[in-house]
Amino acid sequence: MNGSYAPPVQRLVTELSKLPGVGNRTAQRLAFHILRTSAEDAAALAEAIREVKEKIGLCEVCFNLTDEARCRICQDPRRDHGVICVVEEPSDVIPMERTHEYHGVYHVLGGALSPIDGVDPEDLKVAELLARASSGESAVREVVLATNPTTTGEATALHIAEELRVRAPNLSVTRLASGLPVGSDLEYADEVTLGKALAGRRAV
Amino acid sequence: MNGSYAPPVQRLVTELSKLPGVGNRTAQRLAFHILRTSAEDAAALAEAIREVKEKIGLCEVCFNLTDEARCRICQDPRRDHGVICVVEEPSDVIPMERTHEYHGVYHVLGGALSPIDGVDPEDLKVAELLARASSGESAVREVVLATNPTTTGEATALHIAEELRVRAPNLSVTRLASGLPVGSDLEYADEVTLGKALAGRRAV
Numbered sequence: 001m002n003g004s005y006a007p008p009v010q011r012l013v014t015e016l017s018k019l020p021g022v023g024n025r026t027a028q029r030l031a032f033h034i035l036r037t038s039a040e041d042a043a044a045l046a047e048a049i050r051e052v053k054e055k056i057g058l059c060e061v062c063f064n065l066t067d068e069a070r071c072r073i074c075q076d077p078r079r080d081h082g083v084i085c086v087v088e089e090p091s092d093v094i095p096m097e098r099t100h101e102y103h104g105v106y107h108v109l110g111g112a113l114s115p116i117d118g119v120d121p122e123d124l125k126v127a128e129l130l131a132r133a134s135s136g137e138s139a140v141r142e143v144v145l146a147t148n149p150t151t152t153g154e155a156t157a158l159h160i161a162e163e164l165r166v167r168a169p170n171l172s173v174t175r176l177a178s179g180l181p182v183g184s185d186l187e188y189a190d191e192v193t194l195g196k197a198l199a200g201r202r203a204v
Numbered sequence: 205m206n207g208s209y210a211p212p213v214q215r216l217v218t219e220l221s222k223l224p225g226v227g228n229r230t231a232q233r234l235a236f237h238i239l240r241t242s243a244e245d246a247a248a249l250a251e252a253i254r255e256v257k258e259k260i261g262l263c264e265v266c267f268n269l270t271d272e273a274r275c276r277i278c279q280d281p282r283r284d285h286g287v288i289c290v291v292e293e294p295s296d297v298i299p300m301e302r303t304h305e306y307h308g309v310y311h312v313l314g315g316a317l318s319p320i321d322g323v324d325p326e327d328l329k330v331a332e333l334l335a336r337a338s339s340g341e342s343a344v345r346e347v348v349l350a351t352n353p354t355t356t357g358e359a360t361a362l363h364i365a366e367e368l369r370v371r372a373p374n375l376s377v378t379r380l381a382s383g384l385p386v387g388s389d390l391e392y393a394d395e396v397t398l399g400k401a402l403a404g405r406r407a408v
Contacts, residue, residue: 005298006271008259012252018245020237026225031256032295033224035269039257041222046253048216049238053246055212056239065239067210091236094209 009035061132063108063125065090073105080104082141084133086160088112088148096146104144107132112152113159119152126160134168142172149178149196213239265336267312267329269294277309284308286345290333290364292316292352300350308348311336316356317363323356330364338372346376353382353400 005013009031017027034042058064059071062084066072073079073093083104085096088111096102109124121127133140143164147153161173179197180189189197209217213235221231238246262268263275266288270276277283277297287308291297292315300306313328325331337344347368351357365377383401384393393401 006260006269006275008252008256008271009269011248012256015245015249015252018241018249019234021230021233028295028298029225030223032293034253035256035260035294037222041219042253042257045219045222046250048212048219049246049250049253052212052216052235052239053243056210065210065213067212071210089236090239091232094232 058108062106063090063110063128064093064106078103082139083144084129084140084142085144085146086129086157087146088153088156092146092148102144104142109147109156112147112150113156114152121159124156126163129160130163130167133164133171140168140171142174145173145175149176262312266310267294267314267332268297268310282307286343287348288333288337288344288346289348289350290361291350292357292360296350296352306348308346313351313360316351316354317360318356325363328360330367333364334367334371337368337375344372344375346378349377349379353380 012031012034013024013027016022016030017024019027022030034045055067056065057067059066059074060069061074062071064071064073068075080103084107085102085104086107086109087093087096088109090108093106093108096106107125107129109126109129111119111124113119113121113124129143133143143160145157145160147156157175161175164171164173177200178193179200180186180193186194216235216238217228217231220226220234221228223231226234238249259271260269261271263270263278264273265278266275268275268277272279284307288311289300289306289308290311290313291300292313294312297310297312300310311329311333313330313333315323315328317323317325317328333347337347347364349361349364351360361379365379368375368377381404382397383404384390384397390398
């Protein structure tokens, strides 16, 4: 019965339950935690939320999140600026970086093409990618399409690949491999993934 | 690789991961949600956190959370002030209220006795409860011990029951029933719960 909460507690529960994966029960648990925690910790959380909305914008080159005009990856001279990895969301940069195998730069589209949801190429940073990859003075050699292996992600990759073929025919355009996850079991693989793994089989 | 986050994003992830049940991955997910959400929603969340720490204190009578001197339950003349339900935490008031079966008032101890963790009666609002229940001018008829059915909750209930027996011998002191949860299956009941259910069996 929410009626027994004091209004400030109720407001916090309401705001917390707007977070993804946070239902009413979890919001209550989080609110009671915040009530128990030190004033400093609560203030630090509130301040971090404010600060992130105030200071974080999109990189003018790759549209990743940044607190400067250009993100730290675009600013880094040790990164290979001749290779651009195209991802859907800023959060997709993190798993790519975690591999420690990628040393190029990024381009964050801001979503995936989905005509049903009204997401067209103009709603994404597609034109900016094409300009980046095909401008005469750029030294881009390869574009790695790392959109998600979903219907919309595949459609987005296909659309970009076609556009790049027209505008920059000498550019190498690649796509992340689909297949069985490492450590998984053939027995439990879904048929689509297994089909992709078969189609993408390589000589040993 | 956290190194690729802008510092304000990293700070938000750090603060979010201090919340209970929120690991690093969940904190990242929540942070990216806050980055995507409207400025108003983010500001409302930050403000709700600040406000709750600023305005919420403990009721001077029952020690439940309140934004006034007395909580709304203690202020409510329709509640039966002759029955006090003793709970461990403010969050325990909510499920009791949700039953719609309890019309008395509360007393929030602020924890449970646990000598191992150094929690003694002086660390809880036990003296305040004894004063409330046994003061001559109070019209308290019953104290319902609704501490958790755990070792520490049982010990707390036992301690309070003994103290009340000495100070207010005419007071009715009761304890919530332990037994099988409604909708559960005997087959999967643990032996302690089943033992309690058997010991507490009632004539039909």
